Structure formats: C-alpha cells, structure tokens
Amino acid sequence: MYPAVIETYDVPTSVQEALQAFAKRGNDSCFIAGGQSLMQAIKARVISPKSLIDLQRVAELNGIECNQGAVRIGAMTRYRDIAADERLDGAFQALRDAASHVGDRQVRNRGTIGGSLCWNYIAACMPPTCIGIGASLDLVSKGGKRSLLAEEFLQSPLETARRDDEIVVAVTLPTPQKYCGSAYKKWGLVTDALPVVCVCAFIDLGNDGRCQLARLAVGGLATGPRRANVGEKALIGVSATDASAISDAAETAAASTETQSDMWADAEYRKKLIGILAREVITTAFARAARGKHS
Amino acid sequence: MNKEISITINGEIFQQSVPIRMLLVDFIRDVAGLTGTHVGCTFEGVCGACTIHLDDEAVKSCLMLAVQADGRSITTIEGLAANGKLHPLQKAFNDHHALQCGFCSAGILMNMAEFTRTNRKLTEDEIRNALVGNLCRCTGYAHIVDAIKEVAGDAGSISAVHQHNLERA
Numbered sequence: 001m002y003p004a005v006i007e008t009y010d011v012p013t014s015v016q017e018a019l020q021a022f023a024k025r026g027n028d029s030c031f032i033a034g035g036q037s038l039m040q041a042i043k044a045r046v047i048s049p050k051s052l053i054d055l056q057r058v059a060e061l062n063g064i065e066c067n068q069g070a071v072r073i074g075a076m077t078r079y080r081d082i083a084a085d086e087r088l089d090g091a092f093q094a095l096r097d098a099a100s101h102v103g104d105r106q107v108r109n110r111g112t113i114g115g116s117l118c119w120n121y122i123a124a125c126m127p128p129t130c131i132g133i134g135a136s137l138d139l140v141s142k143g144g145k146r147s148l149l150a151e152e153f154l155q156s157p158l159e160t161a162r163r164d165d166e167i168v169v170a171v172t173l174p175t176p177q178k179y180c181g182s183a184y185k186k187w188g189l190v191t192d193a194l195p196v197v198c199v200c201a202f203i204d205l206g207n208d209g210r211c212q213l214a215r216l217a218v219g220g221l222a223t224g225p226r227r228a229n230v231g232e233k234a235l236i237g238v239s240a241t242d243a244s245a246i247s248d249a250a251e252t253a254a255a256s257t258e259t260q261s262d263m264w265a266d267a268e269y270r271k272k273l274i275g276i277l278a279r280e281v282i283t284t285a286f287a288r289a290a291r292g293k294h295s
Numbered sequence: 296m297n298k299e300i301s302i303t304i305n306g307e308i309f310q311q312s313v314p315i316r317m318l319l320v321d322f323i324r325d326v327a328g329l330t331g332t333h334v335g336c337t338f339e340g341v342c343g344a345c346t347i348h349l350d351d352e353a354v355k356s357c358l359m360l361a362v363q364a365d366g367r368s369i370t371t372i373e374g375l376a377a378n379g380k381l382h383p384l385q386k387a388f389n390d391h392h393a394l395q396c397g398f399c400s401a402g403i404l405m406n407m408a409e410f411t412r413t414n415r416k417l418t419e420d421e422i423r424n425a426l427v428g429n430l431c432r433c434t435g436y437a438h439i440v441d442a443i444k445e446v447a448g449d450a451g452s453i454s455a456v457h458q459h460n461l462e463r464a
Contacts (some may be wrong), residue, residue, distance in 0.1 A: 001337055003316040009298055009362045039358045040340055052315070054363060104428025105406060106343060109352045110359075192427045
C-alpha cells in the first residue's frame with residue numbers, strides 16, 4: 001500500500017513553529033506523532049493529508065517530569081520510555097502496565113502517548129488508562145491554551161475534543177494522596193494483541209486502609225472509553241482484604257457497562273471479560289496503593 | 296511533492312530527492328538497493344519483516360516515510376555483520392536452522408540485535424514476548440527461540456553480542 005500524494009512535509013523544532021506550519025498549510029494538513037497508527041491510516045488511505053507536520057523533533061514535547069509526585073508526560077514521549085520509568089510506580093503504575101504491552105517492541109520504540117490519545121482508536125490502551133488515573137491533557141493552539149480531563153477529551157472511537165489546529169503538548173497527573181495505586185490489564189486474542197476489552201483501576205486509600213476514591217475505566221467499547229461509575233461507588237469503604245466486595249464491585253462495573261457484539265467478542269462475553277479484568281486490576285491497584293508513596 | 300533528503304544507511308550516505316509519500320522501506324530497497332529488508336504485510340505494520348535500526352533502535356520501516364528519516368542513521372540487515380564477521384545471532388540462526396523460507400529472518404535479526412544489546416541474560420518468556428512484532432509463517436518459532444537463547448539465554452554468551460557491537464561501531 002502506498003500513501004496518496006502528500007504535497008508538503010514540515011519538521012518544526014518547537015510548538016510555536018508547529019502551530020505556524022499548520023496555519024500556513026491549512027486544513028488539509030495533519031500533525032504526525034510516532035505514526036504507528038496514523039501511517040497505517042495514511043497507507044490505507046483512510047485519511048489522505050495534503051501536508052504532514054512531523055512533531056518528532058519538537059524536544060519540548062518529549063520526556064517525563066516528576067515533581068513531588070505530580071507528573072507531566074510530554075505528548076511525544078514514547079511507550080518504551082513510559083514503560084521503563086519506575087517513578088510512575090504506585091499511583092500511576094497503570095501507565096507502565098499499559099505501555100509495556102502496547103503493540104510490540106518496534107511499535108513501542110516509535111509510538112507515543114499523545115499520538116495514541118489523539119487517535120483514540122477503539123482498541124487502544126492509553127485512552128482508558130489515562131481516564132482511569134485521572135489524567136488531564138494540555139492543548140495549545142494559536143488561540144491559546146486549555147486543559148481537559150482525559151474523559152472530556154476522549155469521545156467516541158477516533159473522535160476527540162481536539163480541534164485540527166490544536167496540539168496536545170502534555171499529559172498531566174496531579175500529586176497523588178499518600179496511598180494511591182493503579183493498574184491496567186487488557187484482553188486480546190493473542191499475546192499483546194490489540195485489546196478486545198481493557199480495564200484500568202485507580203484506588204486511593206485513606207489512613208484506615210479503606211478506599212476513599214476509586215476510578216474504573218473500560219476500553220474496547222463502541223461508545224469510546226468510559227468510566228464505570230457504579231462500580232467505582234461500590235468500592236468506597238472497601239479494604240484490600242475484602243475479596244468478595246472487590247469481586248462484587250467488579251461484577252457491578254461489568255454489568256453497568258454498555259458493551260457491543262463484534263467479530264472478536266459478543267456483548268455478553270465482553271461483560272464477562274470486563275468483570276474478570278476489573279477484579280484483577282482493582283486487586284493489584286489496592287496492593288500498590290497500600291505500599292504508599294515513595295519517600 | 297518531492298523533498299531532498301540524506302539518509303545514512305550502513306555508514307553510506309544516500310542523498311536524493313524523493314516523493315514525500317515514499318515509505319522508508321521503499322527508499323531502502325529501491326533507492327539504496329538494499330533488498331535484505333523485506334515487505335511482508337504491506338501496510339498493517341504487523342509482520343516486522345521490514346524492521347531496521349533507526350539510530351540504533353528497532354523500528355518498522357514500512358510505518359515511516361523516508362523523509363522522516365532525513366539526517367538520521369539507519370542499519371539494515373546488510374550492515375549487521377562486522378567486517379565480514381557474522382553477528383552472533385546470525386551465526387546462531389545458521390547453527391540452529393532458525394529459518395525456512397527466510398522471509399522474516401532479516402526483520403527478526405534486526406529486532407533481536409537491538410533486544411540483546413541490553414547485555415543481560417534473557418528468559419525464554421522475555422524472548423518470546425520480544426518476538427511479538429515479527430511473524431514467521433514457516434518454522435513455528437521453536438528454532439528461532441533456540442537460536443536467540445543460545446546467544447542471550449541462560450547458557451548464552453551475551454558478551455559476544457557486546458563484543459560484536461564494539462567491532463561494528
């Protein structure tokens with residue numbers, strides 16, 4: 001497969017330059033991050049941009065900063081770098097769970113967190129993970145800056161709140177409370193396959209060891225990634241040793257999630273899988289939360 | 296439409312004006328004439344036969360445009376040997392008959408050449424997991440995994456990889 005004709009290619013070295021390039025090239029242009037999804041779409045001519053603006057040399061978009069627990073991940077940070085960063089362990093460890101099994105080694109060497117979020121493919125790991133851990137996305141355009149919660153940004157599959165002239169510059173995570181943990185797991189047909197369904201859990205424990213805040217996010221859904229609010233509520237007050245309460249909450253999360261039937265799994269089977277994955281990630285998130293913050 | 300680019304492949308500079316839509320794998324095969332890098336799945340980017348090193352990292356050259364590699368350094372399977380001496384993985388693939396038709400071999404070797412550069416012993420699980428991005432449709436992986444284990448597994452001599460990379464550098 002060969003892409004349709006591409007008229008111009010820009011390689012800006014700053015966000016400002018990238019925005020100027022977009023303004024110059026017009027609406028048929030497209031930003032490209034790691035390109036591990038976008039190039040497939042361009043080759044299949046699902047999209048045929050006249051101009052490509054490559055963000056790979058914008059240094060300010062790359063890298064992970066940790067400041068007293070708060071984390072800022074540049075949008076062009078690759079999966080391989082997220083997967084390797086132990087500073088994320090505990091509260092944001094779900095990111096490492098997800099990044100270390102996206103695609104394959106070659107994809108993880110190029111693919112980026114920002115690219116995945118902007119593409120918002122139905123079978124993607126980063127969208128539900130970022131919703132689960134409570135991430136926000138920083139967007140910049142010529143008109144200014146704005147910040148959106150991941151769950152506001154991510155809409156139906158392949159749709160986001162990003163305007164064409166906006167660049168996602170970073171994924172930010174607020175300083176977590178003392179006892180927070182997260183975990184992510186996907187289920188696919190073969191090892192490290194695209195997720196048929198996937199679940200991310202974030203657990204915040206009070207000093208008494210009981211859950212005071214929980215977030216559950218599910219991916220692989222025709223509706224786009226979604227929180228399972230009913231399941232989250234069922235976790236409040238639960239402690240790590242309440243295996244049956246955790247199991248019930250996972251079942252509740254699954255039952256309350258709207259699932260679809262397709263060639264990979266029917267709706268009922270998806271619910272079954274969501275329940276199992278939810279129980280596993282909640283249990284893991286509890287264990288990670290109980291370890292507390294790194295000193 | 297076209298852009299003048301310069302890509303270093305196996306130490307040799309290839310400078311040419313190419314269509315922006317030209318894939319990197321096509322630049323390697325058709326412009327540089329290095330046909331050891333293969334095109335398997337043609338567009339999904341799942342088969343890994345086109346895996347090369349972009350600045351020493353394994354990537355799929357069918358999921359990039361040639362213009363994206365402008366100014367960068369690439370190693371292909373033709374550049375894996377050092378001064379005529381096979382990479383330890385190439386020798387192990389030979390010893391274990393880790394190929395049948397050979398179509399996937401170049402991509403697997405390039406992926407594993409980066410993977411084994413970590414300079415530590417790798418478990419079979421780690422090796423099999425690292426092969427997710429390379430499809431082989433003949434041998435069923437058993438001999439491939441055996442060959443990689445010989446180089447990087449428990450009984451392997453990972454230092455040979457290190458030594459080879461020093462000689463190549």
